[in-house]
């Protein structure tokens with residue numbers, strides 16, 4: 001469905017992407033990574049971005065084909081950049097013992113470490129390169145120079161995630177086209193990649209965006225805590241060229257997440273989010289639930305990503321089938337209580353209202 005258009009503000013990042021508005025669907029891998037949501041955001045004049053981190057190359061290509069069947073507008077794809085190599089098994093046995101009681105409660109076989117921990121990143125990247133999408137964004141690291149060059153040679157707009165100023169500078173050095181500044185409010189995994197000090201890299205959007213805008217000569221996309229017109233307006237005032245909105249899209253009609261997830265987001269429980277490693281082995285923000293609370297003792301010792309993620313997969317799948325949100329990773333940001341169960345077009349209309357304050361000191365581009 002196309003919603004009525006109003007004149008778009010001058011914005012070179014939006015122009016470069018051929019989208020009407022500098023409003024992006026934040027990439028969200030997992031349950032939310034479905035074609036209808038991505039296509040609906042693009043159809044409403046924003047940039048839909050598919051979080052394909054957990055997809056096999058075949059599924060990634062099939063989902064891209066499905067998006068193309070739903071929209072002729074530009075969209076992007078996002079991957080987790082993971083260095084290849086051995087994954088440490090430190091902490092696996094202790095974690096398995098801890099998970100056993102939840103498996104028993106869910107009536108499933110005791111936890112085992114699957115043979116396949118993660119998708120093959122190189123193969124995923126080949127799929128992205130072959131698909132000819134408008135934008136590619138990434139998190140957890142930086143793609144090789146060869147991949148960045150190939151993407152750019154194909155006309156793809158390349159955007160990297162930074163959680164600190166140092167990371168933004170590093171991304172600029174690697175030749176990306178735009179930096180996504182992910183504030184500490186953001187839902188889902190932290191993109192932090194230059195430091196093991198995840199706590200030190202928990203910088204709020206309000207503090208991070210202007211610092212990144214000052215530090216790099218690239219367009220900055222603000223992510224984290226933006227859920228309505230006020231957030232959009234604030235992000236632009238801080239120097240962002242565009243916004244990346246995740247959590248607020250999760251509860252829309254077109255979002256493919258479960259009803260239990262949507263109800264949690266629009267209910268009072270979403271006032272309490274926290275950052276945890278116990279679901280995946282990498283810090284991520286989600287609605288606090290029983291698993292997060294009971295597993296607090298494992299925050300430090302849980303195996304690193306993707307090992308812990310693979311270990312908790314069966315539990316999460318069973319919890320999803322059985323409608324047990326207390327064992328699900330309900331990734332959501334601190335703005336989750338602003339969630340509404342509305343259509344994508346309605347949410348886009350709300351967000352677009354934040355673009356119309358043209359008297360604000362806008363972006364480096366607009367200055």
Ligand SMILES: Cc1cc2nc3c(=O)[nH]c(=O)nc-3n(C[C@H](O)[C@H](O)[C@H](O)COP(=O)(O)O)c2cc1C
Pocket residue numbers: 026027028029030032051052053078079138139161182185186187188189191223224225226244245246247248331332333334335
């Ligand atoms: C359910 C969920 C899944 C996410 N998955 C990804 C992902 O696959 N890749 C990525 O770069 N960021 C991911 N993120 C982070 C978002 O792209 C973005 O930084 C965040 O949603 C912005 O904050 P907000 O949730 O407050 O809007 C995810 C966030 C959520 C809520």
